[in-house]
Amino acid sequence: MKYCSHCGAEVAQRVPPGDSLPRYVCDSCGNIHYQNPKLVVGAVPEWHGKLLLCRRAIEPRYGYWTLPAGFMENDETTAQAAVRETLEEAGARIELAEPYTMISVPRVNQVHLFYRARVLDLEFKPGDESLEVALFEEPVVPWKEIAFRTVGLTLKHWFDDRRAGAFHFHAADIPPR
């Protein structure tokens, strides 16, 4: 950021009074431009023991498989974001269950949140951001073609928890490289 979004003047990085971190501060209108992590919210949609994955039609990680997920929007709840993203990317209608994994990714200033969910019917089809959508049993999950570490970790927890007979909430961090 180099210009003030409120008045268009140039901004410089400095620590505002009473703050401890450098911010983009506008000396013209006084506005302080904070930059904060974003929430990426998605679902782990299950259909009779199989999980629904999408193959990405966009960068980053074009062609790799992911759980349906995307940036949470203003004016919605985390649960609404998970349902919306699953419908947009996979054309899939789901019944949402509880939050399942929450993973900080400080390297890209994101927090990824996935809900457990049940696929309601087999009418799903790829949205604009997906090449294909398919259901996978554990032995055929394309582990080497998973788009993001948070997705791989979430899938691993899901299959481990199912084997153990009980699903529970998992919090984790992906350390900076």
Place this chain on the structure above:
Amino acid sequence: MKYCSHCGAEVAQRVPPGDSLPRYVCDSCGNIHYQNPKLVVGAVPEWHGKLLLCRRAIEPRYGYWTLPAGFMENDETTAQAAVRETLEEAGARIELAEPYTMISVPRVNQVHLFYRARVLDLEFKPGDESLEVALFEEPVVPWKEIAFRTVGLTLKHWFDDRRAGAFHFHAADIPPR
């Protein structure tokens, strides 16, 4: 937002190609300015059955009581944010436990996340954003002077769970008014 933070040109709201929501789009440099919810992260610090609360020295809700919490910063994890905010607002060193409540507040485009935590010593003291910091047993919690609904809900869950003998993760939404 009325000006492009990348080039300083005026921006207008419209739906970009392939998108479904209006964004601030810069016709000069092509940048799209997304606006997304922010994470507010804090802790429920316990000292031998009492909970630590801070009385706010800043708006909004000046003079009201809150759990230590604040906006998550770039380059940190949710757990680091909870520890940092507790140190900044209450001068309290804590040992963090698991995520405890996660509450969407779409009216203000925020998601509030609180961790359970143990206060490590009694050396706490108010930071710049707090008038005072104190430990409260359940009967003397100032319920009518709690700053935010997410804090009241989190405190209620904590005392209810303690009574029931088991703490577990709670997800909720504060509906728009």
